[in-house]
Amino acid sequence: MTDTNLQILRSRLQQGQDLVVLTGAGISAESGVPTFRGQDGLWRHYRAMDLATPQAFGRDPRLVWEFYQWRRQLLAPLQPNPAHQALAALEARLPRFTLITQNIDGLHALAGSRRIIELHGNIWHLRCTGCGQVREDRRLDLPPLPTCQACGALLRPHVVWFGEMLDPAVLAAAYAAVETCDFMLIIGTSGLVQPAASLGRLAKQRGAFVAEINLEPTPQSDFYDLSLQGKAGDLVPQLLSASG
Ligand code: BJW
Ligand code: ZN
Numbered sequence: 001m002t003d004t005n006l007q008i009l010r011s012r013l014q015q016g017q018d019l020v021v022l023t024g025a026g027i028s029a030e031s032g033v034p035t036f037r038g039q040d041g042l043w044r045h046y047r048a049m050d051l052a053t054p055q056a057f058g059r060d061p062r063l064v065w066e067f068y069q070w071r072r073q074l075l076a077p078l079q080p081n082p083a084h085q086a087l088a089a090l091e092a093r094l095p096r097f098t099l100i101t102q103n104i105d106g107l108h109a110l111a112g113s114r115r116i117i118e119l120h121g122n123i124w125h126l127r128c129t130g131c132g133q134v135r136e137d138r139r140l141d142l143p144p145l146p147t148c149q150a151c152g153a154l155l156r157p158h159v160v161w162f163g164e165m166l167d168p169a170v171l172a173a174a175y176a177a178v179e180t181c182d183f184m185l186i187i188g189t190s191g192l193v194q195p196a197a198s199l200g201r202l203a204k205q206r207g208a209f210v211a212e213i214n215l216e217p218t219p220q221s222d223f224y225d226l227s228l229q230g231k232a233g234d235l236v237p238q239l240l241s242a243s244g
Helices: 003-014 054-059 061-075 082-093 107-111 168-180 196-205 232-241
Strands: 019-023 097-101 116-118 121-128 134-136 155-159 183-187 209-214 226-229
Touching (some): 003 183, 003 209, 054 061, 116 168
Parallel strands (some): 019 097, 019 183, 183 209
Antiparallel strands (some): 121 155
């Protein structure tokens, strides 16, 4: 991050602006969580349409559950990194701060963030396909086809698959925050998946200053006020250590 760009972002934080942060898989990459796209991304090795759609689950729930059980086992020992921690510290400092994440890994909460809008759900929550009940369940030894204690129907991961609507209340909360913020920081997302990919543009249209932190430019970069290339685990803490 150049000194000038750093100064701009610091000064906005010092002004106590209403900040919205949107995170994607890139913020968890340095914790060891695989991203979705890019060289070692999950969707390079597995077909999203076979594993992350309601049709795939309907066709072969056992296969989809195998994929999610594997990911739960992979995630279980992983820890938040300095970028997650810096955002948790920001939440504690700023009176007006909203964290929106596309990530289902739960690492923001583990880092100490409290008010988190999880757009795509949470892999540690299971939802009943019969009665709709959602429960936290961190077991790593789930049966191959876990069922609901209340009604006996098949459980599924409480995540949002392609072709599914986001929870309307969750999406409404995200829009409300984005529409009224005056500073939005977008970290570690390829900006390809809707509707999350449009949130930055919406903030910009509403007059907010929008900055992005990513290893590389994204399709959205040209629309933002600043696009900073680098690792979230390096840049986000720098931003904070200079703002307090
Ligand atoms: C670093 C870094 C480091 C790496 N530091 N940076 C309009 C037009 C066309 C299609 C659609 C449309 N509206 C909706 C759609 C369909 C679809 C969609 O968007 N498809 C596109 C791919 C074209 N969207 C949906 O289906 C959504 N539902 C919906 O819109 O409902 C209404 C509707 C339904 C049907 C038709 C039309 C409308 C739901 C989307 C659900 C996404 N689900 C997933 C899986 C969640 C569960 C799971 O994990 O298994 O969510 S897919 C996956 O992508 C996951 C992520 O949250 C999401 C976004 O990925 P993200 O976070 O951006 O990760 P990457 O890997 O893509 O990028 C990582 C970035 O980090 C890279 O840029 C790196 O450079 C960077 N990076 N290391 C900083 N250290
Ligand atoms: Zn049930």
